[in-house]
Amino acid sequence: MDKVSTLYIEYPKAMKMKSVYFVAGLLLMIVQGSWQNPLQDTEEKSRSFKASQSEPLDESRQLNEVKRHSQGTFTSDYSKYLDTRRAQDFVQWLMSTKRNGQQGQEQRENEKYLDPLSSNGLAKRHAEFERHAEGTYTSDITSYLEGQAAKEFIAWLVNGRGRRDFPEEALAAEKMGRRHADGTFTSDINKILDDMAAKEFLKWLINTKTIVKWLLGFLAVAVIVTAIAVPVALLTNRGSSHSSDTRRTxxxxxxxxxxxxxxxYNLQWISGNEYVHKTVDGSLQIISADNGTVLKTLKNTTIKDAGATTAMFSPDTKFAFLQSGYKKLWRHSYTATYHIYxxxxxxxxxxxxxxxxxxYISWSPVGHKLAYVWNNNIYVKEFPRAKSIQIxxxxxxxxxxxxxxxxxxxEEMFGTHSALWWSPNGNFIAYAEFNDTEVPVIEYSFYSEDTLQYPKTIRIPYPKAGARNPTVKLFIVNTQSLTPLNSTEITVPHKISGEHYLSVVxxxxxxxxxxxxxxRIQNYSVLTxxxxxxxxxxxxxxxxxxHEQESNTGWIGRFQPSTPYFALDNGSYYKVFSNSDGYKHIHYINDSGLATPITKGKWEVISIEAVTKDFLYYISxxxxGKPGGRNLYKVEFGKGQINAKxxxxxxxxxxxxxYSTSFxxxxxxxxxxxxxxxxxxxxxxxxxxxxxxRNLENNTDLNNSLKDIQMPSKKVESINLNGNVFxxxxxxxxxxDSSKKYPLLLDVYAGxxxxKVDYAFRINWATYLASTEQIIVASFDGRGSGYQGDKIMHAIYRRLGTYEIEDQIAxxxxxxxxxxxxxxxxxxxxWSYGGYVTSMVLGSGSGVFKCGIAVAPVSRWQFYDSIYTERYMGLPVENDNLKYYENSTVMARAENFKQVEYLLIHGTADDNVHFQQAAQISKALVDAEVDFQAMWYTDKDHGIDxxxxxxxYTHMSYFxxxxFSLS
Structure with a gap:
């Protein structure tokens, strides 16, 4: 398993500790055999050390008192217990050992000593310490061995005194020790113990009778100091324990x-070196990128006095729209009232x-000409005070x-509420006309206030899979000669026959x-x-x-064809599309249509960001080798071989x-x-x-706020399934604590x-679940996911509801x-496609999941819109892909829901995934006599805001x- 995460492995430190203990044991065995006179007359205690090694650990409660440090490392009272027992027994053994001059007794004592300190003894018990998520170890040996074992050893060197009789300077040093907020431990005892050890050791040497004792005693001290100091050095600075972390969750x-x-940082470019910034109080500032100078300000009081909530400068900054009366329609569309300031x-x-x-309303790219849409018609004003001209x-x-x-x-093609495009100098407007006369209409009730006796009926032309689509035309208007109106239609290329879409302008x-x-099937496109x-x-x-583009393994682009970026000659251009290996890369297309790759590799270009005569910027x-990463790259032209930096x-x-950018x-x-x-x-x-x-935003305030909260950590890793790395x-x-058992919630989308797996920072529902409820929240990108090549992405082509479901279960x-x-x-x-996957997974009868929540799920692909569904599934007809449409419904799996707990949630005014989808799931579950929970949100759309x-979120948290049987 490749590990690429914020958790780091430090196994070598543990290995070093084992080696130190082994060497210490070996040398001290030699020292023991050389001492001719007993140090203390306590033979009765000499047997206690070996006995303690084999005694069962019956203080079971100490095994469970696990602590977590602020840096992500772990501590357990089990570790502390072992440290204490081991150090005490060791000191007792040192104090009670004596030499009786008999070789047999000497051998037995050597064996007693060597075993607990060898790699099978003390080091083995040290290996039983808590192993952290990043592979490191931590225990209270950092404080105990510094403050206890070393002091006992020196006390023994003097005259066998116990800790209670220890010199005052050492006791004072112990009080100086401090456990810091970040979990580290420091103390002045090291310095004091060094001084004391030297003094006491000299006294002991005076009383010794042979130079051999002196040399071997010095060697013993060196080994013991090393045996104590090395583990301490390895294990300090590892973080505080769980119980010592008093911060809230x-x-x-x-x-x-x-x-x-x-x-x-709210920024909108209005020229090559000027941008508009909306301040915290709602004022608009025009700022020079050159030096950060505020060139012009539209105060928030001016905006508020007009009853507006926001504004937009004209490119020449002489006028501004003041927007009020905002009314949301669909995902991107809305209506509003505008005044010009x-x-x-x-x-x-x-x-x-x-x-x-x-x-809709917009300024022209230069000057202060404007265009707007009202009652589905386009109007142009040549300047703010002029009369509107109807286009x-x-x-x-x-x-x-x-x-x-x-x-x-x-929803599915433009991702915006505009279908109107100004030419660079504002001399022309291109616009699309959509005719929905033949498109079937979806109807649903809107209940509004409780005083409304009959609910309203919302009607939307909504083409579902296989249904009649809107027809589209593109026109161009010359804004320099609006009277008489001069409008030209651009016809569809002959290579696009039958039903089609306009995708990019x-x-x-x-x-x-x-x-x-x-x-319509979206596997073939033509650029004109x-x-x-x-x-x-x-x-x-x-x-x-x-220029033609065709896919033999799936659909064109990620969601639609990518936008071309034209070179300085205005004829050749750069475009992102799949190379022969199936990875999305930048290609240069010259006037003759020949495509030359600019980038290559088993990774993908996400987007082209900017192109000039000197360079090209892109995100990849x-x-x-992390699919979830995003970085900015630059290709400089005119330097021979193309290399990206x-x-x-x-x-x-x-x-x-x-990263993302705005040029x-x-x-x-x-x-x-x-x-x-x-x-x-x-x-x-x-x-x-x-x-x-210039640094524009650092989120310092949020950083300070989060310091007082126990926040979860995030790790990203890869696994191998079915021969693929996911x-x-x-x-x-x-x-x-990796030794504990945590409940796990799989947060899924899988469309x-x-x-879902990336390196972006988020504070969301998962943050609460992990921090307060101690739930691991996981996400997984399997077959069908993007940004890893077409082989993985196109694996579910014409097979929605198959491999992406299997991979989540696996x-x-x-x-x-x-x-x-x-x-x-x-x-x-x-949620949405994730609700569909959740339902299909729970209905699979895998036995892996105990429960699940599906919010606004698709239940049958014939119920969803044509552009999205047919892109991935083709048409629901006999001579195309009807079989897999029928085999991919949630309702067909109703019987298996008896094995799980299921919460179904939907908004009654969902214009995207209609309430019909959840209603059909509910009906099938009732017919199958499945006990389940359901929650609907009256008049709420797909976002349930x-x-x-x-x-x-309160209801889902309770569920x-x-x-998980959490209190």
Missing amino acids: FTLEDYLSDGYNYKR DMTTSTLVTENPLPNDTQ TTNGEENTIFNGIPDWVYE TWVTDERICLQWLT VCDFEKNNGTWLCPEEKQ NENG CISCDLDQERCQY SQNAQYYLLNCYGPGLPKCALHRSSDDQAI WYQMILPPHF PCSQ AARTFSEMGFVDKNRIAIWG GQAHKHI IKQC
């Missing part, structure tokens, strides 16, 4: 209060105001969408646009480049500039292994965000030398191209065999505690 209330969220006159623009409930007229609610996507495009210049189209013809005002898309998971890898390895418009500067594994931070860098010029992570309780079995996991208390939970957020 991280509670459920802490998580639900949102008081422990880390801060991000004149920064020059410090007044609101009252001429030709914008309408209420605007669906489209056919917009209709739930039927024709102009400039905004319908539900399925918003990219402006290259003001007169060149790049479009990417997908077939279209140019504006000034002579006749048309757009031409020559076939020779098209190459560093350390990691910019972030060595900046702060312990704290930062997961200014000409890539002169960039914001480098570190998201973990330590506390997040961010800094502003310049591209010329990649040096940090990664998992565990959130471990504070003071984790196509998902990744991972849980592997975890159950780890000595610290209670195999009788293993649970699983997930608001007050329901607190309720759901898990009950399942």
Whole structure:
């Protein structure tokens, strides 16, 4: 097993201790045989040492009093007990041993001494100390041997005095010893004991009769000091015990209060060297990246006086939108009311105001021209006080969408509430038109206030797998000649026949646009480049500039085709797609369409971040072979062979292994965000030398707050299943003790191209479960997960509900065999796709899991939307993949739920995974006479937010505690 984690193995130290004890025993045996006169007349006690070695340890309670140090190491009172017994017996033996001159007795005494100190005796008992998660040992020998054994030994050298008769200076030194907050122990006793030992040893030498005694006595002292000092040096600074850690744990209330969220630096670039920052009080500042100077401020009082909650500057900073009346619609979409504020006159623009409930609004990339969508139609204002010019007229609610996507495009293709794209200089607008006339409608009740006699009915055009899809068209409008309106449609390339999707729109210049189209099955795409013809005002898309992409093992891209980044010639470009080995890498495509790889290896490029004439930046998971890592790399052009340099890898390895960036418009500067594994931070860098010029956020306040809380630790490791290397992570309780048995909760998503195992910092429900309830929370990325090559990701193509389910069960079995996991208390939970996997796992009858929670689960893939489902499953028809649609339902496994405890949760107003999905699971379980728990959240969507957020996590916590028999 490859171990790549924050837990470090230190086995050599333990081995060194065994060797020290063996040598000490051997030399002291020789010393014993050389002494001619008895040191003390206590023959009766000479037999006690051997007897103590074989006596059973009947103080069983001491075995259970385990302690956890703040650094992650362990201590047990069992260790302390063994230390005390061993040191006491050893001192007693030294004090009582005498030489009677008989060879037989000498041999017997040698054997008594050698056995307990050899690798099979004292060292063997030392090996019984607590083994820590990182492979190190700790015991109270650090304090005891320094403060007890050494003092007893020197007292014996003097005249056999016990500890109670020990000199006052040593007792004073003992009081000086301190156990520190971080678990280490220091004391001035070492210095004092050194002085005392020298004095007392000289006195003893005066009374000895032969030089042999002197030499052997000196050797004995050296060995004993070494035997004591070496283990102490190895074991100090290991951390405090569990019982000595008086800090509180991280509670459920802490998580639900949102008081422990880390801060991000709010930044939006408006030029190559200027950005907008929203301050804590809500004011907007325009800041120079060059020197950090605040160039302009829109005060929060101005925003509030207008009844607004936020604002957005125009690119020339002469005007600002003031937004109010926010109303959420779907995941990304909302409506709001906007007023325009004149920064020059410090007044609101009252001429030709914008309408209420605007669906989308944006400034042009330069100046202060603007476009907005209202009632599904597009409007343009050439300047804030100008009259609005209507661009489209056919917009209709739930039927024709102009400039905004319908539900399925918003959720699955664009990931935004905009379908409108300005050209770089604002001379053209490209927009999509979606026609949902033929799309089936999903309906569900919205209960609203309890005074509403009849609930409302929500209707959404929602294409499910195999159903009719929306049709899409793309138009380009010349904003320089809006009267009369000049709009041109860009037709779909001939190579894309039948039903299709518009996937990516990219402006290259003001007169060149790049479009990417997908077939409905999404395993074939065509990239087209279209140019504006000034002579006749048309757009031409020559076939020779098209670039095709096809997948023979799955689908195109991770979720859709990647965005191209055009070079300075505006003809060639850089793009991420799978190479011949199935790993996603950067390729350079020239004018003739020839693709040349820029990066390669058994790792993946996550995204291209910026391209200039001199360099290219990208994010990848190459560093350390960790799929869950993210680092920034730079390729410099014009230097012969292409070599990538990691910019972030060595900046702060312990704290930062997961980065993201935000580049200014000409890539002169960039914001480098570190998201973990330590506390997040961010800094502003310049591209010329990649040096940090300003730290913008360090989360110092959060760091100080967490110092007073016992926080869990996180480890990331890999395991081998079915010939593949897969990664998992565990959130471990504070003071984790590998000799104990912990309940384990498997936190699962496991959807196509998902990744749960990474190096990002998070404070979430798992933090509470691990910290307060002492539950290990694990996650595992099996077949179907992303960022590890197409072989793993495409393994579940057309087979959802198979391998990803099997792998989660196999991972849980592997975890159950780890000595610290209670195999009788293993649970699983997930949300959305994770809810589906949870349900399928529990319904498998594996016998691994005791209970599970499924939130908003899919239950049958025919119930989910077309773009997502068909990308991975094809069509649910006889001549395609109907068989695997039918074999992947939760309902078919209802009978097996009798073996587990199951909590099913769903929001009644879930527009994404409809309540229908949970209702069908419930129906099947009832029909199978399965006893289960269910919770629904009235009028809540897929996210179950608001007050329901607190309720759901409280309810799930109670369920898990009950399942694990926790008080």
